[in-house]
Amino acid sequence: xxxxxxxxxxxxxxxxxxxxxxxxxxxxxxxxxAAPTFTKKKVSRSIENLQNVVSEALLGSKEVKRILRxxxxxxxxxxxxxxxxxxxxxKKQHFKTWYEANITTKNCVYAIWQKKNCLYxxxxxxxxxxxxxxxxxxWFGKATRVDVxxxxxxxxxxxxxxxxxxxxxxxxxxxxxxxxxxYSRCTICDARHSVKSQxxxxxxLK
Numbered sequence: 001x002x003x004x005x006x007x008x009x010x011x012x013x014x015x016x017x018x019x020x021x022x023x024x025x026x027x028x029x030x031x032x033x034a035a036p037t038f039t040k041k042k043v044s045r046s047i048e049n050l051q052n053v054v055s056e057a058l059l060g061s062k063e064v065k066r067i068l069r070x071x072x073x074x075x076x077x078x079x080x081x082x083x084x085x086x087x088x089x090x091k092k093q094h095f096k097t098w099y100e101a102n103i104t105t106k107n108c109v110y111a112i113w114q115k116k117n118c119l120y121x122x123x124x125x126x127x128x129x130x131x132x133x134x135x136x137x138x139w140f141g142k143a144t145r146v147d148v149x150x151x152x153x154x155x156x157x158x159x160x161x162x163x164x165x166x167x168x169x170x171x172x173x174x175x176x177x178x179x180x181x182x183y184s185r186c187t188i189c190d191a192r193h194s195v196k197s198q199x200x201x202x203x204x205l206k
Contacts (some may be wrong), residue, residue, distance in 0.1 A: 006058045012049045016042075016203055042204055051192040055166055056187045068163055069157055072109070072149040076102045079145050092135040095146070099130065107154040109161045111168065114142040116166035121197050123161045125154050139172055155183050162186035 019038045058064055078098050080091055104128035112120040112134060119139055124130055129150070136142055149164075151157050165175055166188045175189065 005053050009050060009053045012046050012053070016046050020192060020203060038203075038205075043199065043203050043205065045195050049196050050199065054191045054195055055147060055188050056191060057165055058191060059163075064163055064187065067160065068167065071160060073105065073152050074150050076148045076150070078148070080143050088135060088141075092132055095135070096132055099132070099148070103148055103150055105150045105152055107151040107157050109149045109151070109157055111147040111149075111170070112140070112143050113145040113147070115144055118170040119143060120173045121161060121165045121168065121170045122173060123157050125157060137172070146201075157183075159184040159186045162189055 001072055003103065019042065022038075036085055080095075106124070108124040110124070110129065110131045111118055120134060120137075122131065122134070123130065131146055149160065151160070162175060163186060165173065165184075
């Protein structure tokens with residue numbers, strides 16, 4: 001039996017096909033009601049729906065779960081509400097001291113949380129772009145925790161950041177797909193790109 005996600009995927013494709021072939025079918029068979037419109041907006045909306053189904057399916061795969069569970073060297077947590085002093089400057093200094101004492105690699109992925117709501121996911125490569133830069137953001141006052149995933153090999157960092165972003169959908173950060181050839185690829189970003197290019201090629205509009 002087809003899974004829920006397979007049914008959703010087939011249904012989204014089916015609706016596009018029905019809209020596309022309505023004109024051909026109406027030459028022979030009389031169709032009641034208004035003809036369905038077939039526009040770039042409809043195709044774009046369908047592409048987004050298909051991409052979301054693909055993302056959900058891959059997030060549930062054993063390989064993606066394994067990467068998010070195992071593909072880092074160690075993980076550390078910093079809690080902003082537990083004896084870190086008063087005010088932004090004090091918390092920032094405490095985090096900087098904690099980071100230097102606990103994170104021994106130059107390559108990291110970090111997730112900033114407000115309880116169970118993910119606010120931001122970012123990365124540090126070669127020691128650049130540390131999370132302290134985000135203490136100045138207007139939303140950081142809501143933060144309750146920072147998770148830091150440390151990597152000895154930087155080639156795996158962008159993929160992990162992408163997958164973590166797909167999983168938690170942070171409020172204030174965007175996707176940064178792996179781009180350099182020697183970086184590990186994000187399977188979800190690749191799948192979403194494939195869906196978009198193939199649907200556009202199949203349902204091409206002027």
